[in-house]
Amino acid sequence: MTVESPSPRVAPERLELPDGLRVLGIESSCDETGVALVETRGEQVPKLLAQALHSQIAMHRNYGGVVPELASRDHIRRVLPLTEQVLQQAGCRLAAVDVIAYTKGPGLAGALLVGAGVACALAAALDKPVLGVHHLEGHLLSPFLSADPPQFPFVALLVSGGHTQLMRVDGVGRYALLGETIDDAAGEAFDKSAKLLGLPYPGGPVLAQLAEGGDPQAFALPRPLLRGGNLDFSFAGLKTAVWTQAQRLGPQLERHKADLAASTQAAIVDVLVRKSLLALQQTGLQRLVVAGGVGANQMLRRQLNAACGDAGIRVHYPELALCTDNGAMIALAAAMRLQAGLQPPTKDWSFDVKPRWPLESLVASSAEN
Structure with missing residues (x-):
């Protein structure tokens, strides 16, 4: 899906940008509107100056999941007030922003278009360069904003x-895929299992909270693809096993709901921990970075910390506030790509979005630059 400006297409102007670069980031890929401002500091990790976030959880709860059209409309309502809030917190005028970044994909097409359209409109009005960012690269680099930032490689x-x-991450834009899910993602496994247990949206965090009071060994649930050195994931069978167990319990489900939630969480976490350790063993690396919304799960953090501590491996997480979708990770990823010279800023205010966009494709585009 592409939306272009009405002006004739010309070769974009490449710009040299100074140190102390201020990058405004806009995130609108799904059900959270995030805006943030970061500033580059030579070769150091950019500094987060201010951020603001609005979650649509309350709005979507009545529907049991994200409604794309409602998400897009809410982004329209929120993005400019959040931008004003961030600039006020940072004590920065809009005209003092050097680059405006936005989430280009992956995500919901309509939601992505809101952020892209606003970013490019602001950049055009201010005569500033604009930069589209990969959502997953934002998550990948978000731990660099933590109190304990990682070092490459990891x-x-x-x-x-x-x-x-x-x-495997050897630097900004230097990524090698080791393994991925072949069906449901871990977050989907949490959310779908929660729905089978009759838990409200958003299911994953609710299931994790319920699991704290249950017995993780109460039910024997599958841990797929743990043999043979395979680094891929599969969670669809776990969802089916949870459904089967819930059906067997029938009227007794309510009494055993916490135990089934705990057993479900334990199965997911066990697979994530064991696969992560195997990836570290196969690569020979001694540093692990965990990012994304499920990275906030406390059981996952406890077990990774214990397993990696025994093996002498450092583990890094984003701050809890940066685990969910947010503007800080988008502004950071844009700033780090600019620092690395991977994506020269341009004043090309036409824009496109990529609802489906493999992270590995960034490696090829980075090499071309």
Whole structure:
């Protein structure tokens, strides 16, 4: 899907940008509107100056999931007030922003178009360059904003509602896919299992909370693809097993709901931990980065910390506030790509979005630059 400006297409102007670059990032890929401002500092990790986020959870709860049209409309209502809020917090005028970045994909097409359209309109009005960012690269680099930032190279476990991947990361734009889900992602397994248990939206966090009071060994649930050194994931069979167990319990489900939730969470976390350790073993790397919404799961963090601590491996997470979709990760990814010289800024204000966009494709585009 492409939306172009009415003016004739010309070769975009390439710009040299100074140090102390201020990048405004806009995230609108799904059901959270995020805006943030970061500033580059030579070769150091960019500094987060301010951020603001609006979640649509309350709006979508009545429907049991995200309604794309409602999500797009809400982004339209929220993005400019959030931008004003961020600039006010940072003590920065809009005219002082050097680059405007936005989430180009993957995500919901209509939601992505809102962020892209606003970013390009602001950039055109201000005569500033604009830059489209890969949503997953934002998650991948978000731990660099934490109090304990990682160093390259590392293995990355990307776990979110729609993606579960293991990547080898040697630098910005230098990514190698080690394994990925062949069906449901870990976040989907949490959410779909929660729905089978009759839990409200958003199911994953509710299931995790319920699981804290249950017995993780109460039900024997499958852990697919753990043999043979395979780094791919599969969670669809787990969802079926949860449904089967719920049907067997029948009227007794309510009494055993916490145990089934705990057993479900334990199965998902066990697979994620064991696959991550295997990826570290196969690559020989001693550093693991965990990013994405499921990275906020406390059981996952506890088990990874314990397993990696025993093996002498450092584990890095984004701050909890940066695990969900947010503008800070988009602004950061744009700034780090600019620092690395991978994506020269241009004043090309036509825009497109990519609802489906494999992260591995960034490697080829980075090499071309």
